[in-house]
Amino acid sequence: MSASLFTRRLAAAPAMRTSMSRAFSATAPRDVAKITLIGNLAASPEVRATSTGREMIEYAVASNHGPKDNRQTSWFRVSTFAEEGPRRDFITSLTKGTTVYVEGDAVMKTYTDGEGKTRTSLSIYQKQMEVIRRPPPPSE
Structure with missing residues (x-):
């Protein structure tokens, strides 16, 4: 890289940083955390109605970690x-x-249970799902 090109880039760098509040992303900031899971379905997904009457699908994913003798x-x-x-x-x-x-x-989410204790729970709202492997069909 020539010295003059390097000098121009160096001089322009502070101006670029101050013009953007988030230099690493062009999207608007969001107050949401993203999560990626790989695991097995605990049961078949079920359709349930919300309090507003809209239907949603709910399911549980189990993910194992740790060595075989101490798997969690x-x-x-x-x-x-x-x-x-x-x-x-x-x-x-x-x-x-x-x-x-x-x-x-x-x-x-934080809530108070029936006994008056403060509890927290993690809710995951699916944006994308892909099937990696289906279980073998049951043998007869």
Whole structure:
């Protein structure tokens, strides 16, 4: 790189940094955390109605970590809105044990339980799902 080109880039760098509030991204900032999961479905996804009458699909993903002799499982509840049609039919046709890749928004919620204790829960709202492996069909 020539010295004059290097000098021009160096001189322009501070001006570029001050003109952008987030130099690493051109998108607007969001107060949401992203999460990526790879795990197995704990059961077939179910369609449930919300308090407003809109339907959503809910399912749980189990993800294992640690060595075989001390394996631990983390459970994640995932929700998604899918109108009637092929996408909803595909998700609800998945069976227990299906290995899935899920990308979504993670939101921590704080609530008071029936005993008056403060609890927190992690809610995951699916943005994308891909099937990695389906379990073998049951043998007869």
